[in-house]
Amino acid sequence: MKVIPGEKPTLLQTKVSRRKLLGGAAAAAVVLAEAPFASAVQAAVTQAELTDPTKIPGVPPGQVGTRSAFEKLVKKPSDISSRTPLQDLFGTITPSDLHFERNHNGVPAIDPAKHELVIHGMVEKSLVLTLADLKRFPSVSRICFLECSGNFRSGSEKLSPQDICGLTSQSEWTGVMLSTIFRQVGVNPKATWFLAEGSDAAVMTRSIPIQKGWDDAMIVYAQNGEAIRPEQGYPFRLFLPGYEGNMSIKWLRRIELSDAPYMTREETSKYTEPVKDGKIRYFSFDIDARSIITFPAYPAQVQKGWIEIRGIAWSGRGKVQQVEISTDAGKSWNPAQLSGPVLDKAHTGFRYLWQWDGRETEIQSRVTDETGYQQPTYKALAAARGSKGGYHFNPITGWVLKPDGRVLLRNG
């Protein structure tokens, strides 16, 4: 049983560990033990009966569904973030409990009955809105990715998609358009920016161009059909489609309209990137187009013969136009099939059926978005930036297939 470092094993994990000791066949009994009326059921079953699920009544319906005890889906936490297991997922929606996290001083506990949003500054009427108020406005649902701009790791061949770029996830977000709220308060035409502020211990703040507020910004209170998770900003957060994740301020408590940006710590000393000639690029809002093969990828083990290469591609500047696959380390490229629907500013699935002859080779994916931007190689990007990493670093990822079936990350 894999236990996350620094965390006490949960009851389930402890039980699962014991199950391993008992051997795989005993799994059903342990699962049953977690259900109502289970102890009696468990006592009655024998090892032989457990091998055949048709010989014993199943678990009765419950209040909340659970994952199969055979599935081990976990995020990978550090002190400041936790990564989505991209290599373990299918389709493009991230299960809410596996959505990546990036917090600036922990996840606050907020009682929605006591939480308020204040909108003030260059407006005709300053307003206080509660969660209940926000839910009364016309609602909008939209499927979008959210990605942290610091989403690049390298340096070892034993890195999984989760390690390399697990700070991107996708959900269906539901809430109210910020433009609807702007109309309620009567925005002064001279306002050019707004400040968004969170109710966490970092009192996180970002300045956002007002046009984004009118275009497609939302205040969202639901994710994948239920209230957003505390880690995602409960009871509600700002959501800025296509923009770097930290700007979608979580636990939103205040919006102030202004005629200048505030130059907060996050938008100056943190989420900026050193580029060529000693310059520092700031207000890099858009997430650059990126793709990654999530299968086959480390730590998968593959066999020669037919392999469906799968992955996701996305762009903060619009729709994915094309994904290409190389199975010869970038020498030649062939188009992959996109798994529709292809949505604006959304993870888009791709697949490419390929017959591997078992000889060592490297597979890569590269995306082109609807603006004509093509995902660069690591070399091209490092040369253009004058750096080997940093924020908004989105190079092509290559996976080396070894003759023994191991799949390893190619670095550089």
Added chain:
Amino acid sequence: MNAVFKITLSILILGWASGFGSFSKPSSGGVFTSDTIFNFGRLATPADIQRWDIDIRPDGKGLPKGSGTAQKGKSIFAQKCAACHGVTGVEGPNDRLVSTDSSQGKAIGNYWPYATTVFDYIRRAMPFNQPGTLTDEEVYSLTAFLLEANRVIKPGTELNAQTLPAVQMPALKRYILDDRRGGPIIR
């Protein structure tokens, strides 16, 4: 904004302030129009705004009364900040705050473009384990201590709502706006 719209808007807002009725326009198919005013929520009082309106802009807007010096800031830093940032703001274990050399990470002296940001961030988020507990005087003094250690201000400079926005940060000249708008160029 044309005159008719202005008048309509005024009527809507007046209606809101006086709290009567809904102004939702009837529309076919149950779709709201972009200028529908819903009257949800409540008007914010000055107290609603003041409790949270703590942001500071580079032009000094939002800076509170009070003042501070590096001399006072030194002892506060030793007591409340040094455990994470090191005795002189260099040693860590967390973010290095002091450097005048551009090769030494993202410290205040070599990377922060505005002095007002130092005040704003310390006041809202520091100390990390007790955020929001410092007085305005303490924040001015810590800001002075850090700017002096980074050799951005002369020793003995008193910082207040007038002097702080006037401080010129060495890194400002390095900042360039992101002007990428998609297309084939890699930058």
